Amino acid sequence: MEQQKKGIIFLIGFMGCGKSTKAKQLAQRLSCPVIDLDDEIVKAAGQSITDYFAAHGEAGFRILERETLHEFAYPETCVVATGGGLPCFFDNMDWINLHGKSVYLKMEPAQLVSRLQKREKRPLIKDMDDPTLLQFIEQKLGEREPFYSQATYILNAFDLSAEELEKTVFP
Ligand SMILES: Nc1ncnc2c1ncn2[C@@H]1O[C@H](COP(=O)(O)OP(=O)(O)O)[C@@H](O)[C@H]1O
């Protein structure tokens, strides 16, 4: 008999690693809701992430991001795509691991650049050319890795299938 697949699965990792895309695919496989916290922030703020950054700065965004993570009414079983910076601020990573299982979708900086060709919706990188973005990722990933590494599972994300992701979280 198939084991019950329940609980909250949080996908974490750098911008462009595929959290939003893979969260939808995994939720479809599990027949459960998908929540993209960036979309919830846009709904709560009534403006785009780029406009929110422009009006309130990154610090203001991080406060709203934490509030959205903590206060969302999660169904018992769901897949949650987080924003790339979310695990690295306040107590967010501890909160995630207390409330569900987390998966770090790990990718090399050059692979991330190739996935980040559309940058206009990502205020931190929207005006960068490819070489500047690569440098930015190498530095930021170094700062963020200690947080991402606290995930329940760490997966190489470049060629990851949704099936493999499901088998990891529900072995
Ligand atoms: N398996 C894949 N192959 C090629 N491109 C992908 C794949 N998964 C995602 N992408 C693309 O990579 C970009 C980043 O994906 P996204 O899911 O938005 O990442 P994140 O939410 O982690 O920032 C998007 O343009 C998306 O269409």
Ligand SMILES: O=C(O)C1=C[C@@H](OP(=O)(O)O)[C@@H](O)[C@H](O)C1
């Ligand atoms: O890495 C970051 O600090 C951010 C990542 C974005 O989400 P994605 O990782 O889905 O692009 C979004 O939350 C915001 O632009 C800030």
Ligand SMILES: [Mg+2]
């Ligand atoms: Mg996303």
